[in-house]
């Protein structure tokens with residue numbers, strides 16, 4: 001038996017990943033396991049994060065981002081004299097097109113910066129951190145900022161292009177990869 005350095009749980013000698021928290025116990029690079037291996041895979045493979053836990057993380061990040069852009073919303077609300085409030089646009093008859101374009105541009109840049117910086121620096125956004133998952137490379141090593149940017153910006157644009165199909169992919173994929181994970185060569189794992 002060997003003790004997990006993260007949570008202290010005792011795991012069988014042959015386990016590469018902690019069966020309690022998913023922490024890596026051995027220096028391995030996982031090959032893509034078939035789906036049955038994923039299902040049985042605690043200990044042998046990293047514990048991949050599926051669709052719903054990632055959805056929960058994204059929901060939390062959405063809340064965090066709406067708090068971050070709240071002052072911006074208030075400024076545009078005051079300047080535009082109308083109701084592009086809390087990111088809910090479309091009501092602003094008096095908000096000029098240019099102003100609401102500028103507002104949406106700034107909001108998009110803040111969103112990209114939030115996801116890219118936190119994922120590149122820490123491997124997880126606040127939402128992911130709270131639910132206990134993180135993004136790593138397919139070699140299970142931390143990401144570079146370039147990889148994080150590739151995943152978070154063009155990757156998620158592509159994932160969202162066809163009815164969010166690229167996000168839903170994480171629910172069925174053998175290693176729970178969304179399209180943005182496949183593009184950037186990343187995995188979302190527990191621990």
Ligand SMILES: [Zn+2]
Nearest residue numbers: 004007018021
């Ligand atoms: Zn553990």
